[in-house]
Amino acid sequence: MxxxxxxRESGVTTRQLRYYEEQDLLHPIRSSNNYREYAExxxxxxxxxxxxxxxxxxxxxxxxxxxCVQGPAAELPPQPNSEMAGLLRTELENLxxxxxxxxxSKNEIECYLKRVV
Amino acid sequence: MxxxxxxRESGVTTRQLRYYEEQDLLHPIRSSNNYREYAExxxxxxxxxxxxxxxxxxxxxxxxxxxCVQGPAAELPPQPNSEMAGLLRTELENLxxxxxxxxxSKNEIECYLKRVV
DNA sequence: TTTGACGTTGACGTTAAGGTCAAGCTCATA
DNA sequence: TATGAGCTTGACCTTAACGTCAACGTCAAA
Numbered sequence: 596m597x598x599x600x601x602x603r604e605s606g607v608t609t610r611q612l613r614y615y616e617e618q619d620l621l622h623p624i625r626s627s628n629n630y631r632e633y634a635e636x637x638x639x640x641x642x643x644x645x646x647x648x649x650x651x652x653x654x655x656x657x658x659x660x661x662x663c664v665q666g667p668a669a670e671l672p673p674q675p676n677s678e679m680a681g682l683l684r685t686e687l688e689n690l691x692x693x694x695x696x697x698x699x700s701k702n703e704i705e706c707y708l709k710r711v712v
Numbered sequence: 713m714x715x716x717x718x719x720r721e722s723g724v725t726t727r728q729l730r731y732y733e734e735q736d737l738l739h740p741i742r743s744s745n746n747y748r749e750y751a752e753x754x755x756x757x758x759x760x761x762x763x764x765x766x767x768x769x770x771x772x773x774x775x776x777x778x779x780c781v782q783g784p785a786a787e788l789p790p791q792p793n794s795e796m797a798g799l800l801r802t803e804l805e806n807l808x809x810x811x812x813x814x815x816x817s818k819n820e821i822e823c824y825l826k827r828v829v
Numbered sequence: 830t831t832t833g834a835c836g837t838t839g840a841c842g843t844t845a846a847g848g849t850c851a852a853g854c855t856c857a858t859a
Numbered sequence: 860t861a862t863g864a865g866c867t868t869g870a871c872c873t874t875a876a877c878g879t880c881a882a883c884g885t886c887a888a889a
Contacts, residue, residue: 651768
């Protein structure tokens with residue numbers, strides 16, 4: 596599929612898709628006319644990226660995480676050395692903190708809404 | 713307490729504190745020499761703000777949420793009209809989506825780490 | 830063969846959340 | 860009184876994640 600198709604199917608702009616490629620998050624091949632050519636799975640990948648971005652993670656981290664979060668069937672990244680494993684563990688703790696904070700805030704907003712209704 | 717004290721106790725810079733005030737998230741009073749004067753609770757408030765910012769919420773939303781998430785003892789915002797309640801409900805759904813996405817990503821990173829170790 | 834939709838790169842603009850620096854108060858202390 | 864630490868505002872700078880626009884290539888359909 597071409598960039599316009601992927602944009603429609605995944606609900607982002609073509610500009611975003613080019614930006615994600617620039618950030619090394621997507622790697623379409625080029626057809627003979629130099630158009631980007633995406634695989635079907637790209638739709639899922641883009642949604643994965645969007646989710647992580649919406650969750651507040653920078654592309655720098657998403658680049659690290661993508662090979663890991665593409666499901667248990669995904670290939671392992673080339674060299675999961677201890678440096679990268681450390682980074683991931685740190686990021687895991689941050690994720691946990693974010694999750695707890697968001698849950699807490701959500702609870703309080705819910706309480707508030709119950710009070711004012 | 714003054715701005716430097718609050719910065720130290722809450723772990724942010726004075727620039728951030730001034731920025732949060734500019735964004736209408738903090739409202740210190742001024743002492744006779746025009747210095748900002750903060751209450752003790754400001755420490756908690758700043759940490760609340762940091763948590764929400766780290767979670768990816770913009771100050772625009774935090775401004776809305778702050779009166780709600782300051783705990784059940786907090787005063788109700790002036791006019792919790794239906795427009796604002798609607799905004800909050802929408803934001804609640806977004807929060808839930810973020811939480812689920814983060815949890816999902818976290819699980820996958822954990823799976824990954826178990827595989828490579 | 831020309832039009833129109835779609836693609837390409839490149840460059841500049843924008844917004845949020847601050848960093849940084851300057852020039853000038855305030856105030857306790859040497 | 861002067862010195863230094865901390866405070867004030869104002870101004871400009873920075874970064875990420877795009878939006879937008881220009882100028883040009885590609886290709887199926889009229």
